[in-house]
Amino acid sequence: MSVPGSWYLALSAVLFAMGALGVLVRRNVLIMFMCVELMLNAANLAFVTFARMLDDIGGEVLVFFVLVVAAAEVVVGLGIVVAIYRRRRSVVADDLRAMRG
Numbered sequence: 001m002s003v004p005g006s007w008y009l010a011l012s013a014v015l016f017a018m019g020a021l022g023v024l025v026r027r028n029v030l031i032m033f034m035c036v037e038l039m040l041n042a043a044n045l046a047f048v049t050f051a052r053m054l055d056d057i058g059g060e061v062l063v064f065f066v067l068v069v070a071a072a073e074v075v076v077g078l079g080i081v082v083a084i085y086r087r088r089r090s091v092v093a094d095d096l097r098a099m100r101g
Contacts, residue, residue: 008049015042029081029091033074040070 015038022035044063051059085091 005049005053009046012042012046012049015039015045027093029084029093032093033077033081036073037070040066 019035019037019039019042022038023032026032026035044066047059047063047066049059051057081091
């Protein structure tokens with residue numbers, strides 16, 4: 001008894017929508033990063049689902065590249081957030097406009 005691929009795609013769409021809504025609504029930069037990670041994981045779920053449905057390994061290979069990009073985004077993004085927090089004691093996205101050169 002296997003779960004149909006359409007259910008995985010529906011779950012992926014719901015997760016992606018939740019992440020996109022979180023990025024648009026929330027102002028805390030850490031929450032925004034978590035929402036971006038949720039969107040990337042939703043895309044990974046869709047890639048793996050399509051790879052399974054089409055019996056092709058290409059989607060699973062693409063997931064590894066997305067994971068590498070997500071890891072790099074976390075390292076660079078959290079480094080910037082920690083540097084901003086040390087200077088301003090706040091990580092609200094509206095306050096970051098003052099950082100423009």
